[in-house]
Every structure is written in structure tokens, then in C-alpha cells.
Amino acid sequence: MPSESRTFIEEARRAQIIECAIDVLAEHGYARTTLARIAERAGISTGVISYHFGGKTQLIQAIVAEVAKLATDLMVPRILAQPTAALGLRAYIEGNLEFMRLHRKPLLALVEIVTHSPGEGEEPNPYGHQSEVALSDLxxxxxxxxKSGEFREFDRRSMAIAIRGAIDAVPGLLFNDPAFDLDLLARELVETFTIATGRNP
Structure with missing residues (x-):
């Protein structure tokens, strides 16, 4: 159902289902996340989920989009507010880790999807498109x-992969050690990639 044709009530119901699905994914894992379990959490029938999303595949795609929106809404204003690219990169790294601090359940749900959802048939992993968007934006x-002369010349795709790789390694650390020092890590990652991208003195 196109978003422009949905009523306020339908949008609220979709948001409720996505929130409950995130909770179930975070608590039970991908394999044990079923429409029946999500419906029970939401206090609705599975038919209501099917009406709004069609099935688990479409619901998973909606969850990925919602988690991506949470991250984007937090980070993009911070990055755009920076006067230089170097400060923008700092805001990007710090914003990613701040998202992980503030949104543990959505983060865990996304990790479950990335790790365990293979896609349907010839379809790629449901996070595949969002992963490419993240790299392109970076x-x-x-x-x-x-272009501003702040950064040295390097292959941007390779550097983006290196930065994303460092950030994407963090969720696994957090799940094994919830008290992991994100502030210290943010400082070290900012310092590392400031040196990696900067011009040699």
C-alpha cells in the first residue's frame, strides 16, 4: 500500500507492528521471529500483519527501512551542521556510535536480519540496498x-569500506560486552581516520 494512500490509523498500526517486530527480533532472534509471535506481542491477528505488509519478507524490509531512518535522522543533521568535511567525518563516526548507544533493540534486530535473512529466491539480503546507500553517502x-583540500587523494570506495568496516564491527562487541566504552572507541576511530584521510604534513 503506497504511503500516500494510508490513513493516520493505518500508519500508526504499521508503526506498532514494526516496533513489536523489532522487539521480537531482538529478544528471540531471526529464526524464531514469526508473524504469530509478532502478532501476539502486538495484540492483533496475523491477518492484520498480512494486510499491512503482505508477509514476513515485506515486514523485514520495512524494519530495515525504519532502522535506517532512525540512524539517518540522528546523524544527518549533525553532519550537515559541520563547517568542514573533517568535522563532518567526526560527526559521522560519533553519530554512528551514538545511534548504537541509544537504539540497542533496533540495532540488534538489524544485526539479526543482516546475519540470518538470506532474501527470497534471487532477491539479495534485505540489507543489501541499504548497505550500498551507506557506502555511497560516505x-x-x-x-x-x-574537493575542499582537507583530505588527501585516495580511493573513496576503499576508504568508505574501511570506515564502515570499523563501525560495523562494533555491534558484535556491544552484544558480548554491553558496558563496552563507546566514547573511547569513538575517539580512537576519529583519530585513526583523521590521520588516514588527512594530508601528510
């Missing part, structure tokens, strides 16, 4: 720094 930030 490349634009790096391009800003190169």
Missing part, C-alpha cells in the same frame, strides 16, 4: 573533503 562526504 563516499560523498569523503569527496567533499577531497
Amino acid at each position: 563516499e560523498k562526504l569523503l569527496e567533499w573533503g577531497q
Whole structure:
């Protein structure tokens, strides 16, 4: 159902189902997340979920989009508020880790999806498209720094993969050690990639 044709009530119901699905994924894992379990958490029938999403595949895609929106809404204003690309990169790294601090359940749900959802048939992993968007957006930030003369010349795709790889390793650490020092890690990652992207003195 196109978003522009949904009523306020339908949007609220979809949001409720997504929130309950995130809770179930975070608590029970991907394999044990069923429409019946989500419906029980939401206090509705599975038919209501099917009406709004069609099935588990479409619901999983909606969850990925919702978690991505949470992250984007937190980080993008911070990045755009920065006067330089170097400060934008700092805001990008710090914003990613702040998202992980504030949104543990959505983060865990997303990790479950990325790790265990293979996609249907010939379809790629449901996070595949969002992963590419994340890399492309980061490349634009790096391009800003190169064009402004703040960053040295390097292959932007390779650098984006390195930065995302460092950030994407964090959820596994958090789940094994919830008290992991994100502030210290943020400082070290900012310092590391400031050196990696900066011009040699």
C-alpha cells in the first residue's frame, strides 16, 4: 500500500507492528521471529500483519527501512551542521556510535536480519540496498573533503569500506560486552581516520 494512500490509523498500526517486530527480533532472534509471535506481542491477528505488509519478507524490509531512518535522522543533521568535511567525518563516526548507544533493540534486530535473512529466491539480503546507500553517502562526504583540500587523494570506495568496516564491527562487541566504552572507541576511530584521510604534513 503506497504511503500516500494510508490513513493516520493505518500508519500508526504499521508503526506498532514494526516496533513489536523489532522487539521480537531482538529478544528471540531471526529464526524464531514469526508473524504469530509478532502478532501476539502486538495484540492483533496475523491477518492484520498480512494486510499491512503482505508477509514476513515485506515486514523485514520495512524494519530495515525504519532502522535506517532512525540512524539517518540522528546523524544527518549533525553532519550537515559541520563547517568542514573533517568535522563532518567526526560527526559521522560519533553519530554512528551514538545511534548504537541509544537504539540497542533496533540495532540488534538489524544485526539479526543482516546475519540470518538470506532474501527470497534471487532477491539479495534485505540489507543489501541499504548497505550500498551507506557506502555511497560516505563516499560523498569523503569527496567533499577531497574537493575542499582537507583530505588527501585516495580511493573513496576503499576508504568508505574501511570506515564502515570499523563501525560495523562494533555491534558484535556491544552484544558480548554491553558496558563496552563507546566514547573511547569513538575517539580512537576519529583519530585513526583523521590521520588516514588527512594530508601528510
